[in-house]
Amino acid sequence: MPLAFCILAHKNPEQVRGLVQALSSQRSTIIIHYDQRAPNAERRILQKLAKEHLHLSLIRPRKVNWGRWSQMQAQLDMMEAALSYNKKWTHLLTVSGQDFPLQTVEQIESFMSQHPQQSMIEWFDPFEAGRWKDACERITRWHFDSDALQRILRIPGVGRRIQGLFGWQNRIPFLPGVRRQLPSSFRWYGGSNHYNLSREAVEYVVRDSRAQSIARRLRHVASPDESYIQSALLNSPLAETLSNSDRRAIYWERPDSPSPKTLTLADLPQLHEARKQGKFFARKFDLNTDAGVLQRLASELS
Template identity: 25%
Template sequence: MQKNYLILAHRNPEQLCRMIKALDDGNSKFFIHLDAKTSIESFAAQLQGEHIVFIPRRERCVWGGFSIVIATIYLMEAAAQANSKGFFILMSGQDYPIKPITELDAFLQENKEYDFVSFLPLEAWGNWSMKRVRDKLKHYQILHSEKRGNSDCYPPFFRSSIGQKITILWHLLKRRISKKNFKIIYRAQERKAPFIQQYAGSQWWAFCEKTFYTLLTYIQENRQILDDYFQYTSCPDEIYFQSILVNLQTTHKDIKIKPSLTYVNWEREGVELPVLFKEDDFEELTSQKEKFFARKFDTRVDTTILDKLDNLQIK
């Protein structure tokens, strides 16, 4: 089974090299988007070959921002321009396979007409509060800097309450919001979503060939409408592709969806989330049914877990 891995990477070239080595079965191609804030030299020096492509268009990716969606679209377009066939699998540079690649191949062959992405109606995803749902649907996310979490969601100024207006003006006075971004909120109209129902879920997906090209064509034909809305959405990478795909099902009855192939633990108590997997998590990882990848890992913290996972591979 031909596999095309679309990888969002931003650091640790040694770990990325190790991940690609673990995935590379001779029937795989790797398209890598390296965050534009990161120097490419050390990555390119370690990762070479006709089946490894560092895409030329690079975005400065900011956590929670639309830049991650743009980077993903760049990866999709690069894979399409190469006339890629087979499955298309979105991964981060901190993922790793948790099952033998031979099992992945057999599974994809048995499910070659399915797409793998987890989703729920936006209002039901992740036990989100009504405020968080409202922020995503109605308010404008403004990124104040490239620092993770340094953002706020604001209602259109002339549709806001007295209290909300005071907050916005206070942020302007304290220079939390720039004059440029204040003008966006000041002139903003009510946000109009491109879909009646939106869906949210894990960022990590795998699409069969037919769906991949259908989805990419839809994005390219409706890019302006989609950009106008989602560029101001909080964490749009958790909503953008899910909403498009599920709404496409109404006109493309052949689109069939199963849960994501990537395991991420957002539930463990007392640790930073998502869980950074270590040696003690081996059984948790390998016991996941119909999950073939997991995130996240960090070789600067623990390499033994990757050694154990490597031993699963049958070359």
């Protein structure tokens, strides 16, 4: 059962190389989006990597702003590329450049072959689950996805004053004074931005007009990559094919932390337990923080 892997990355091309090596097989398709802002030297490393792997494609990059629609669109671009690139894969898995597999490709293929129609994503009701304290803010505010604004906010001194003026401290910039109604044509869901989707589900979220209608409504929510896929599929005829698990091992220093814990060799016992539980991937890793844990996991998979 061939798989497609979509890697969204923005730094550490050598770490991405190690991830590609772990995911490569005769049957797997790998699609990479590497942020347009990355230095040309890093891009050349990945261009060389694409030439070394027959089933790897490096797609045209976007400037991705964290927590904005551009982050979701980069994933949709990879999904569309995967659909066009290979007609044989049955499931598509999304990973970041700082993920690493806990299972071999063959083990993941074997599991998916037992669930051929199923998609595995995490979902919850943002208002009932208590997971997002800012659920109402996320969906009713009009959030900007502007590269020009991001450049201004990075100017020392200037950016901080602007953020203070509009109440944007530690928040995704939004249009002040504007509140939108909750969606009435569909139910809004949230969840993890790591997905394991059947080919049919990928075709639906990328190409179906009903999904595109939901995408237009969620284009200016905060972190749409944590709600678009869930909302599109759970309001679709494919809802019954979904399993509520992203099969990822992700660890947090604090529940309200904006970024997961960076894993090291000291976390190996947890990672081994996650492998026993059937988790496909763990995150996040940083080659510059602890290369040893990546080397250890790679050796265990070989």
